[in-house]
Structures are given as C-alpha cells and as structure tokens.
Amino acid sequence: MRNLIQFILKNIHWLLFSLLLFFSILLIVNNSRFQRSKYLAVAQEVTGSLYSVSSKVEAHMNLKNKNFDLLKRIAELENTVYAYERQLELLRDTNNTKKIEIDPIHSLIYTFIPAKVVYNNVSRQENYITLNKGSNDGIEIDMGVISSTGIVGVTIAVSPHFSLVISVLNSKFHLSCKVKNNDYSGPLVWDGKDPRYTYLQELPRHVNYEINDTVITSGYSAIFPAGLPVGKVVDSRKQKNDDYTSLKIELFTNFHTLTEALIVRNIYREEQLNLQKKVNL
Amino acid sequence: MSITWVRQMVLFFLLVLLQVWLFNKIHIGGYATPLVYIYFIIKLPVEMNRSLVLVLSSLLGLCIDLFTYTLGMNMLATVIAGFMRAYFLKLFAPKDIFESYSPSFSTFGTGMFLRYAGLMILLHQVVLFVTESFSLFEPTLLILRIVGSYVLTIFLIYIFEKMRYERFKS
Numbered sequence: 001m002r003n004l005i006q007f008i009l010k011n012i013h014w015l016l017f018s019l020l021l022f023f024s025i026l027l028i029v030n031n032s033r034f035q036r037s038k039y040l041a042v043a044q045e046v047t048g049s050l051y052s053v054s055s056k057v058e059a060h061m062n063l064k065n066k067n068f069d070l071l072k073r074i075a076e077l078e079n080t081v082y083a084y085e086r087q088l089e090l091l092r093d094t095n096n097t098k099k100i101e102i103d104p105i106h107s108l109i110y111t112f113i114p115a116k117v118v119y120n121n122v123s124r125q126e127n128y129i130t131l132n133k134g135s136n137d138g139i140e141i142d143m144g145v146i147s148s149t150g151i152v153g154v155t156i157a158v159s160p161h162f163s164l165v166i167s168v169l170n171s172k173f174h175l176s177c178k179v180k181n182n183d184y185s186g187p188l189v190w191d192g193k194d195p196r197y198t199y200l201q202e203l204p205r206h207v208n209y210e211i212n213d214t215v216i217t218s219g220y221s222a223i224f225p226a227g228l229p230v231g232k233v234v235d236s237r238k239q240k241n242d243d244y245t246s247l248k249i250e251l252f253t254n255f256h257t258l259t260e261a262l263i264v265r266n267i268y269r270e271e272q273l274n275l276q277k278k279v280n281l
Numbered sequence: 282m283s284i285t286w287v288r289q290m291v292l293f294f295l296l297v298l299l300q301v302w303l304f305n306k307i308h309i310g311g312y313a314t315p316l317v318y319i320y321f322i323i324k325l326p327v328e329m330n331r332s333l334v335l336v337l338s339s340l341l342g343l344c345i346d347l348f349t350y351t352l353g354m355n356m357l358a359t360v361i362a363g364f365m366r367a368y369f370l371k372l373f374a375p376k377d378i379f380e381s382y383s384p385s386f387s388t389f390g391t392g393m394f395l396r397y398a399g400l401m402i403l404l405h406q407v408v409l410f411v412t413e414s415f416s417l418f419e420p421t422l423l424i425l426r427i428v429g430s431y432v433l434t435i436f437l438i439y440i441f442e443k444m445r446y447e448r449f450k451s
Contacts, residue, residue, distance in 0.1 A: 013331040013364075020339045020360045027346075027353025028412065043347050047301075050348075054302045121349070123308035125417050128350050164350070171417040192417050194311050 037141070037157035040164050048130055048162040051119040059116075059259045066259065073148055110225050112262040113137060115145075118162070122169055122195040122255050129153060129165040131261060139163045144224040144264035150252030151175070151230055152261050154223055163263070169195050169255055176221065177230050179247070180214040182207065188215075188230065188249070195255050198231070201246040209233055215249050222269045285326065293341065296321050301348040304437075312422075313429030315437050318345060319405045322363050323398050323438070327374055328381045331367055338363025351413075358409040362401055373397040386446040394442065395435070402434050 008015075059066075119130035133139050135158045145152040145165050153173065157164040166173050171192050177200055178185035186202040200215060213233045219226025235248035266272075296318045304315045322338050342356030349355070373393045374384070382388050384397060406427050414423045 013335060016332050016335050017360070017364045020335060021357070024339070024342070024353040024357040024360055028357065030352075039352065040350055043350060047348050051301075121305060123305065123311075123314045124349070124351070125413060126351070192419070193422065 037164075040157040041159040044130060044157070044162045044164055045159050048118055048132070048159075051130060052132065055116070055118045055259070062257055062259060065257060069148070109267055111265045111267065112146075113139070113265060115163075115261050115263055117259050117261055120167075120255065120258050122167075125171050125192040127167040127169045127255075129167050129258070129261075131155075131163050131165060131263065132161065133263060134158050134161045134163050136160045138265070139263055142223060143266075146224075146228060146262050146264060147253045147258060147260065148262075149229070149254070151217060151224065151228055152253055152255075152258065155263065165261075167255065168198060168251065168253070175224070176218045177215050178218045179203075179207070179209055179233070180216050182209070185218045185220070186246075196250060197234070198249050198251060199246045200233075200249055202244050203247065205243060205245055207245065209236070209247060211235075215247075222266050222272050224264060225266075289321075289325070292324065293321055293337075297341070297344050297348070300345060305349065307433075309429065309433065312425045313433045314426075315433040316402075316406060316409070316430060317434060317437050317441075319359070319362060319402055319434070320438050320441060322359065322366060323401050324383050324385070325366075326381050326383050327370055331364075334363050334366060335360065354409060354412050357412055358405045361408050362405040365404055366401065369397055369400050385449075386442055387449055395439065398438055398442075399435055402438070403431060406430055406434070 113133060115131040115133040117129055118132050119128075121127050121129075129145075129152065131139075131145070139155060139158050141155055141158060143155045145155065151168060153165040153167040153170070154175075155163045156166045168175070168188070169190050171190055174187045174189055176185055177188045179200070184203050184207045186200050188198055189201055190198045211233055215230045215233065217224040217226060217228040217230060229252050231249040231251040233247050234250045236245050237248065300316070300318045304317055308314045318341060321341055322334070325334055325337065338359040339356055342359030345355040345359075346353060370384075373389065373396055375389065375393075384394060386394055388394075389397065410423055410427050410430075
C-alpha cells in the first residue's frame with residue numbers, strides 16, 4: 001500500500017500533465033458561439049485597459065500619417081461637395097419650378113458611432129480587433145465596422161466598455177460583396193496570407209471584369225448598407241472545380257495602421273429580425 | 282530562494298508584456314512572428330519540481346491566450362513543452378554540477394544551451410502552428426510559418442542570452 005502511494009506521488013506530474021492537456025484541448029474544441037463570446041467579453045475587460053495604454057503610444061507615433069490621410073480625405077470630400085454644389089446650382093437654374101426631393105428614410109436607416117482601436121492584429125489566420133466602445137454606448141453583436149477608407153469587420157462580442165470585432169482578415173469571416181460595374185456578387189473570404197489582399201469567390205466563369213474595378217458591399221444582410229467601398233480588383237484565378245472564378249481584391253483599408261473606426265448601427269435591424277422570426281414561426 | 286522567485290516572476294510578466302505589445306506585431310513577410318515567451322520555461326531552474334514546471338507553463342500559455350483571444354492554443358503548446366522539458370534536460374544538462382542553477386551559456390556551454398533551447402522552441406511552435414492550422418489547412422503556409430518564426434525566435438533568444446552572459450562575465 002505504501003509503495004503504491006509512493007509510486008503515485010512520484011509520478012504525479014503525469015496525472016497533472018494529462019489534466020492540463022485535457023483542459024487546454026477542451027478550451028480549443030469548446031468553440032460554440034455563445035460560450036466563446038462570454039469568455040471573450042471577460043477577457044476583454046481584463047486586457048482591454050492594458051491595450052489602451054499601448055495603443056495610445058502607437059496612435060501618437062502614427063499621427064503624421066493619420067494627418068496626411070485625413071487631409072487627403074478632406075480634399076476628396078471638398079471636391080465632391082464642390083461638384084454637388086455645382087450640380088445643385090445647375091438644377092436650380094434650369095428647373096426653378098421643381099424641388100429636389102431626397103428620400104428621408106435612406107439617410108435615417110444607418111447611424112455611425114466613432115470608436116478607437118485598442119487592439120489589432122494581422123499576423124494570425126484568425127484576427128480580431130478590440131474597440132473602446134461597448135454595450136454602454138449602445139453597441140450590440142452583429143454590427144458592421146468601417147474605417148474612413150473601407151470596411152473593417154463585424155462585432156461578435158460586447159462588454160460594457162469594449163467590443164470585439166472579427167476582422168475581414170479572418171478565415172472565418174464571410175461577407176457578401178459585389179463588383180460595382182456588373183453587380184455579380186459572391187462571398188469575400190481571406191486566404192490567411194497577405195493582409196493587403198483578400199478574395200471575392202464563387203463568381204460565375206463568364207463574369208466580365210477589368211483590373212481596377214471597384215468592389216462594394218452588396219447590402220444583402222442588415223449589417224452593412226449597400227455600396228460601401230471594399231477594395232479593387234487586381235487579379236483573378238480559377239477555383240478548384242473550374243465552374244467559378246475568384247477575384248483577388250486589394251483592400252482599401254490599411255489594417256497595419258488602423259487606429260480609428262466607425263460602428264454602423266441599423267435602426268430598423270430589430271424590426272427586420274422580428275419580421276424574419278415571425279415567418280420562421 | 283526568494284530572490285530567484287522574484288526574478289522568475291519579473292521575467293514572466295516582462296515576457297508576457299513584450300510578447301503582446303511588441304513581438305505579436307512583428308510578422309516579417311507575413312510569416313515570421315517571434316514567440317519569445319517560451320524563454321521563461323527554458324530558463325526555469327533545472328532541479329525544479331516537474332509538477333511546478335507544468336503549472337507555471339500552463340499559466341504562461343493561458344496569459345498569452347487571454348491577450349490574443351486564442352482559446353487554449355498557446356496553453357496547449359506551453360503545457361506540452363513544459364512536460365517534455367525534463368527529457369530534453371536529461372539529454373543536454375551537464376552532470377557534474379550539484380547546486381540549483383538555471384540553464385544558460387555559462388552553465389551549459391553555448392552549443393549545448395542552443396541545442397536545448399532549439400528543441401524546446403521547435404516543439405512549442407510545431408504544436409502551436411499545427412493547432413492553429415486546423416481552421417485553415419495549407420501545408421506550405423504552415424511550414425513557412427514554422428520555419429520563419431523558429432529562425433526569428435532562436436535568434437532573439439540567442440541575443441538575450443548573449444547580453445546576460447556578457448554582463449555576467451564583466
């Protein structure tokens with residue numbers, strides 16, 4: 001009996017090893033969405049505040065580039081405003097009797113909430129981003145996230161002060177997008193290699209495209225409005241079964257220098273989801 | 282005894298913070314990311330209780346997991362590396378020292394230390410990248426990632442150790 005106890009005590013590390021091994025595998029395999037988002041919400045509250053410190057330093061070092069980007073963006077916007085003003089004047093002049101009517105519903109469906117990026121990674125095959133706005137600011141799961149240049153991702157977990165975003169650069173991320181010139185749509189999927197490029201897949205073989213065609217969101221889900229810029233076509237390749245082509249897309253968003261983002265809130269999302277639920281019943 | 286404990290704890294937190302703030306942001310060519318936190322397990326005293334090594338290794342992995350939102354992946358790799366450590370030590374540790382000591386250039390000799398550290402790093406990275414590739418399997422990418430990260434990590438650990446060694450000599 002004493003020998004047995006001594007034997008067990010001498011080899012206790014085997015037992016401990018199996019236990020820890022089992023526990024870590026359990027963590028990896030236990031991947032259901034509910035538990036994942038619960039765990040991530042807790043992890044974020046702990047790590048989010050630490051990351052805030054490092055991201056502040058980074059934001060400072062990036063200010064020069066950011067300023068340049070913003071100036072460029074302002075110049076673009078000024079150009080468009082100028083163009084529209086010209087158009088407006090022209091319309092007023094030629095058609096004084098008619099008024100221009102803008103459908104008020106379109107501008108009211110989506111609102112945009114600005115947020116700062118506190119954690120961002122592009123080196124893994126599953127990349128996530130943390131933003132400094134959470135449920136206290138009205139953020140919910142499944143809201144779209146965009147930057148000043150293009151789309152960024154979708155929120156998948158929220159805690160009171162932070163929200164976790166699944167990045168476009170994540171092999172589990174799928175979003176329906178289309179080529180602007182011909183309206184053919186397909187899922188946008190990342191191949192896990194270069195954070196500058198992603199792929200628009202499952203397009204029919206006969207699809208006509210040209211290099212530098214713009215790719216935009218299709219708006220089929222309630223997450224993003226239709227027509228947001230995503231990237232431009234740079235190349236194509238055949239898919240395995242030959243019936244489809246996929247286009248190589250250069251993303252407009254630069255994920256390396258991402259520090260600010262907008263969260264897209266669809267005001268009628270609940271109404272739409274409730275309606276869809278009713279049909280399921 | 283207590284001083285070595287404080288030292289180990291400082292090394293632990295230093296490596297975790299360095300990893301999440303600095304090294305996780307490096308990815309040369311999209312493939313090579315240095316994973317230096319394994320240095321903590323490499324440097325634990327040779328005579329340390331094996332169960333204690335396991336517990337510390339799993340805590341280290343879990344800490345990294347918390348920061349990178351990868352459930353259990355780093356933990357699995359560090360637990361396996363921590364378990365195999367005793368066998369690697371049997372291969373490379375010198376037999377003629379009887380006091381408690383940490384693996385380093387001065388105690389092991391440069392060649393033996395690099396062989397020991399190299400095996401630990403390789404095991405850790407193979408487990409980590411293979412687990413990660415379950416969600417998206419591509420053999421060439423996997424091998425490129427392992428080789429790139431391995432070279433970068435062992436280079437950095439060589440520099441760490443060299444710096445400590447120079448200070449120890451002077």
